Amino acid sequence: MTRDLTAQNPITERGRMAPKEYDAILLASFGGPEGQDDVIPFLRNVTRGRGIPDERLEEVSHHYRAFGGISPINEQNRALKAALEAELAARGIELPVLWGNRNWDPYIPQVLQDAYDAGHRRILTVTTSAYSCYSSCRQYREDLGMALVESGLDGKLEVDKIRQYFDHPGFVEPFIEGTAAGLAKVRAAVGEAGKVHILFATHSIPTRDADAAGASVDEPREFDEGSAYVAQHLAAAAAVVERVDPAADWSLVYQSRSGAPHVPWLEPDISDAMEELAENGVRGVVVVPLGFVSDHMEVVWDLDTEAKETAERLELAFDRVPTPGTHQKFVAGLVDLVCERTVANNIADRPAMTGLGPWYDVCRPGCCANFRGEKPTIAGADTRVGSVAAASA
């Protein structure tokens, strides 16, 4: 099943794919439970084959139970879908927005099948993940690739995805606004003399996954910070700080670690970082959930519940900045990212607020490797599925 997709999908500089005539957008997301009975089946879906201990699942189930078994993520994606539809309509762009999830209904394979049955043939995916790592990039590409293979739609339905958008102004600007407002609030709370620190928070991942993130098998160690995942977050954080207050103190911290204790994950954890800041005389923190697109469970539990409690215990003033959510600039930015890839309404300019971007439309070989074994993926230079034109080659 090895095919040369580059012949049919001209890839120019930095993995850029030539614009195409898409006939639908797929908003692809994580999915979440919608009631107490969904919690355990959802957690099983998420962790299938991922080596997460039962104790961790038990603990995480309590986060969902505390919210009635309902994750906020599905409602947030319905709102984002509606906002994208409104923005497309306002620009006169006639592309329907489909919605599918990795871990909960509506599931991606069913959505692709329905899309095909409805007559769609070329789909551009927008994921709710901004950075490069297995969970945010390749896992989506695999899930789309597997869905095509298992349904027999490979070769009949073309599926691509937009570039990772961690440094697109549509993603970064809402954080700039939020951080400026948060900093003002926390500074007012601690007074003139009180030291304030900005904590950019993202999901911890195994260091092995971090090292493989965004990397090419040809240039495995091209990032000074050791990994594209860390480098992208540091660059996006720096872009925010530069525009809010270049003199502010800040750092990148991690949250939501799972996995077995002997497996190294990215550190420091946000709570440990807050302990250390408090010991060093810091009086207030602004927490920026830079790794996340909406205020889902990882944000409302790990930050608004746990980190906030830690701040109270340490007597730190605390403000949590909003995620992009359905901020108008974010919604418009996603539509701009779609227009970069479309023939009609094409936008030639590909803005990027850091030196790392604009990121690749087509991932390089081995990017965000899956150490548990290779699967068919879409949207990679080493991709085996997803292109109709290539199927005849």
Ligand SMILES: CC1=C(CCC(=O)O)c2cc3nc(cc4[nH]c(cc5[nH]c(cc1n2)c(C)c5CCC(=O)O)c(CCC(=O)O)c4C)C(CCC(=O)O)=C3C
């Ligand atoms: C990088 C990253 C993002 C950000 C990028 C993105 O958004 O894609 C993210 C988002 C999310 N993670 C989420 C939920 C969970 N993640 C888990 C487990 C894991 N996440 C990981 C990484 C990430 N996760 C990893 C390396 C694991 C270990 C298992 C594995 O190697 O795959 C588990 C299992 C229990 C646990 O271990 O905590 C749950 C329940 C939800 C939904 C929230 C809601 O329901 O509102 C969202 C948006």
Ligand SMILES: [Fe+2]
């Ligand atoms: Fe996660």
